Amino acid sequence: MQHRIIVLGAGYAGATAAGRLAKRLRREDVAITLVNAEPDFVERVRMHQLAVGQGLRPRPLSKMFAGTGVELRLAEVTGIDVDRRTVSVVEANSAQEQELEQEQELTYDSLVYALGSSWNTQxxxxxxxxxxxxxxxxxxxxxxxxxxxxxxxxxxxxxxxxxxxxxxxxxxxxxxxxxxxxxxxxxxxxxxxxxxxxxxxxxxxxxxxxxxxxxxxxxxxxxxxxxxxxxxxxxxxxxxxTTGFAVHPIARATALEVSGTGQIVVDATMRSVSHPDVYAVGDAAMAMGPGDKPLRMSCASGAPAAWRAADAIAARLTGGKLPNTPLRYFNQCISLGRKEGLIQYVTADDRSVRAALTGRLAAVYKELVCKGAAWNVANPTFGIPSRRRRVVRAGQHPQEAAAANAEA
The missing domain is CATH 3.50.50.60 (FAD/NAD(P)-binding domain)
Known part of the structure; x- marks a missing residue:
């Protein structure tokens, strides 16, 4: 039996997690399904550019994940039953030239919740x-x-x-x-x-x-x-x-432990503190960073959190070592139009220091950061060692599993 991993949401965090899992684990051992409502990856950090009429490069998820072993399901998540380990989704199907919405149920062994956030009217x-x-x-x-x-x-x-x-x-x-x-x-x-x-x-x-x-x-x-x-x-x-973000409401409707903001409370490996088979990444997670401060809702938090979750899932399934590199911040990148920018350097816990990069060079820096973030999502398995580790089977002796992965 393959271990079934479902990733909900294909934003920066969800897409990154799905791709990293595909590179860490063997296809014979795991079935990875990525559920997203839209067919394209959306560069959320460029929405202000889209709003003023600038064109953005299309990034079809089907192309991004072609050949990775990740199954893409274009559907909207309508509910999660964490006790039964099921996810309810609605997909559009053509039947007699009419679009009919049919709710389907997906079953998981591990769930990565990355449904993100929307605007907050306060x-x-x-x-x-x-x-x-x-x-x-x-x-x-x-x-x-x-x-x-x-x-x-x-x-x-x-x-x-x-x-x-x-x-x-x-x-x-x-x-x-x-x-x-x-x-x-x-x-x-x-x-x-x-x-x-x-x-x-x-x-x-x-x-x-x-x-x-x-x-x-x-x-x-x-x-x-x-x-x-x-x-x-x-x-x-x-x-x-633009007064902040509100997380997707589905998590609050489940038995998962959530914060007052509706974010899923997770430990240092991005694992739910109430349901160990659920991980949360990106804006959906209430994760603590340096200084015991919650990570802010941002791309800068989402991608590292996704790496942490994917590596933790792979480690637990294969008997490997859990990741322990601290999550931290380095700078805040702000575009100020197409010709100006501001790179504010910060402490590990996101407090500004004296150093800052400004002007045209800062604008170029920010553009490179945006392109790099999109490229990393579009190439989800780049830079990860190609050797995939085998999943430890139930009842398998740890030494036997270690020997198998040493040979893999």
Whole structure:
């Protein structure tokens, strides 16, 4: 019997985990299924570029995983029963020239949960009805269509002063200098950055003509304006909401132990603390990093977490050594349009240090990081030793398993 591994979600974390598992384990021993709702890999870190009309290279998952042994299932996950070890999915099937949705049930021995996150409205009235989001491809495409119809001189307000907000505001302002672009941030502009980083950020915003509303909480969104906590009305023909992410709700509906944010609580190997046959990676996981701080929702966290989970699964199945390399941060990469960038170097636990790279060189650096992340996902088994280890069978003596893997 093959050990059945199901990976839910083919974003940066899920796709990376599936590819690494395929390289670590023998096809005779494991059956790896990757479930994703879309046929293409989405470069989420480029959604602000897509929103302003830039074309992105298509990356079909079927092509990426061809020849790896990973089975791709295009379906939406509708439920998980962690006690029965089943996943319910809905696929579109053609029957008598009509599209019929049929729920199917997949059974697993090990599950990698990587369903990621979407935008977080924070419960602010009017946001869901009137604001745009760029947490995914559909939202970015809707915003692109709206911006394309927007007349010169109209106002765009980006709500949220984090990395996504900074990138969205500068990208829109650079591509549409005829618009009045503003950013509303709860704190100061880039207040977590080093002094050098803050100076450069403010310089770029001034150069692009972006109005900054600092220490401003938006409490309501309407079709043509946003309202702040002090009652001020800020004109907004288009509102772009970037105030953080909310994880997929399915995990909270299961018996898995989750955090207050709905993330699956995992140990150092990305394994669920309540159900040892479930692993969670990317935004879906509540994982602790250096300084006993939760890893932030980001591509920078997702890929290393996926490596950790895949290596841990392979180690446990083959009797190998569990991974123990610490998960840590090195920098925060921020694109500020196509010509400017900011690379803020950080401590292992993601606190800014004095050093920062700015300007055109930083923009090139960020572009290389984005290309490298996509390339790694598109080449999921590159750079991993080709020798796959055999799965330890039930009842097999550890020394016998070790000898078998030494010969493999």
């Amino acid at each position: 419960g602010v009235p009017g946001t869901a009805e009137h604001a745009h989001e760029i947490a995914g491809r559909p939202g970015a495409l809707r915003l692109r269509e709206r911006l394309a119809r927007l007349e010169a001189g109209r106002s765009v307000v980006v709500v949220g002063g984090g990395l996504t907000g900074l990138e969205a505001a500068t990208e829109i302002a650079e591509s549409r200098p005829d618009l009045d672009v503003a950013l509303a941030a709860r704190g100061g502009l880039g207040d977590w950055l080093s002094p050098k980083g803050r100076r450069h950020l403010r310089h770029v915003f001034d150069q692009l003509g972006i109005t900054v509303h600092e220490s401003t909480a938006v409490t309501g969104v309407e079709t043509d304006h946003v309202t702040t906590a002090d009652g001020t009305s800020v004109p907004a023909a288009v509102t772009v909401w």
